[in-house]
Amino acid sequence: MTSAVILALAVFGASCVEMVEALTIVVAAGVSRGWRSAFEGTLVAVIALTVIVAAVGVPLVRLVPLDALRVVVGGLLLVLGLNWLRKAILRASGHKALHDEDAIYARTLAELSGDRSSSATPAPSFRHGAWRHGPRDSTGFVVAFKGVFLEGMEVVMIVITLGSSSRRLGLAAAAAAAAVVIVGVIGALVARQLSEVPENAMKMGVGIMLTSFGVFWVGEGAGLHWPGSDLFLLGLVALFALSAFVMIRSMRQLVPPSPVVERAADVSVS
Amino acid sequence: MSTAVKWLSAFGRFWWDFLIGDTPELFLAVLVVIGLAFALHHDRVAGIVVVLLAVIGFLGTSTWRGRKRRSS
Numbered sequence: 001m002t003s004a005v006i007l008a009l010a011v012f013g014a015s016c017v018e019m020v021e022a023l024t025i026v027v028a029a030g031v032s033r034g035w036r037s038a039f040e041g042t043l044v045a046v047i048a049l050t051v052i053v054a055a056v057g058v059p060l061v062r063l064v065p066l067d068a069l070r071v072v073v074g075g076l077l078l079v080l081g082l083n084w085l086r087k088a089i090l091r092a093s094g095h096k097a098l099h100d101e102d103a104i105y106a107r108t109l110a111e112l113s114g115d116r117s118s119s120a121t122p123a124p125s126f127r128h129g130a131w132r133h134g135p136r137d138s139t140g141f142v143v144a145f146k147g148v149f150l151e152g153m154e155v156v157m158i159v160i161t162l163g164s165s166s167r168r169l170g171l172a173a174a175a176a177a178a179a180v181v182i183v184g185v186i187g188a189l190v191a192r193q194l195s196e197v198p199e200n201a202m203k204m205g206v207g208i209m210l211t212s213f214g215v216f217w218v219g220e221g222a223g224l225h226w227p228g229s230d231l232f233l234l235g236l237v238a239l240f241a242l243s244a245f246v247m248i249r250s251m252r253q254l255v256p257p258s259p260v261v262e263r264a265a266d267v268s269v270s
Numbered sequence: 271m272s273t274a275v276k277w278l279s280a281f282g283r284f285w286w287d288f289l290i291g292d293t294p295e296l297f298l299a300v301l302v303v304i305g306l307a308f309a310l311h312h313d314r315v316a317g318i319v320v321v322l323l324a325v326i327g328f329l330g331t332s333t334w335r336g337r338k339r340r341s342s
Contacts, residue, residue: 075304079300086293090337157288215321221307222307240325
């Protein structure tokens, strides 16, 4: 039960983060090239990702021995989780720039607009049903498809690894689908990218959960039985959260002063 | 370049970026952690302590390597 809840939270959080990033590209494609093609590109990408989950995940669950599967997917989760956690710690401690959805949106919009007139404001055509009847645009379709497909591949990895190793592929897929629907509906309602989403905090939380699952499955697969079984996952989450907190606190003190601050300090001294 | 080669190349690039990317040390760290888990699975307490310390140590080392440095 405990692992099911953490699994659903991890998949849901990871999917939300990736879908917010995909939404930025889809909205830029919709605003600049028309909503119909952006919507169709998104739909085809989601279908392709669903087919990959079914085609790879189901045979994994049925054919591969559980212990071997747990070591391999635990290792993959650990690689993914440690990378997310490392990035989130560097961002939270000021050693790496925060992910800027507004900047990505503006850059994508400028690239796609070409000679078309563009606007950063929501496209009115979306709200007037032109996403169903408007003209088709191959560039808008390809950009939306690639954006959703590439961002979604990480979600697919997480769904397949977490779902197959815990024999809960359906739950993992449902959590990811819920995130896609929720982010998609919110994006459609506000018709813009979601730059206010606390992406780094979510990435930190998901990184902690993926790292915890990775360590847990590697240990289980290798025959290292955790005390308390599934409940030990909560202990792992707490341990990695505490470690991340300590690393952020200690690394914050090491951020070099920015050139502007240094210049200001020089002026005040002189 | 044929479509099949392009797809294979993209597939290989995806796995390279996913597993290694700009943090090869984390990929190696995971291999070490898996090795430690197998090597110490007979001694449960030592196995748990060493595996957890290794994961935290590798994360700290990799994060430390990625920090901004003072320009000299």
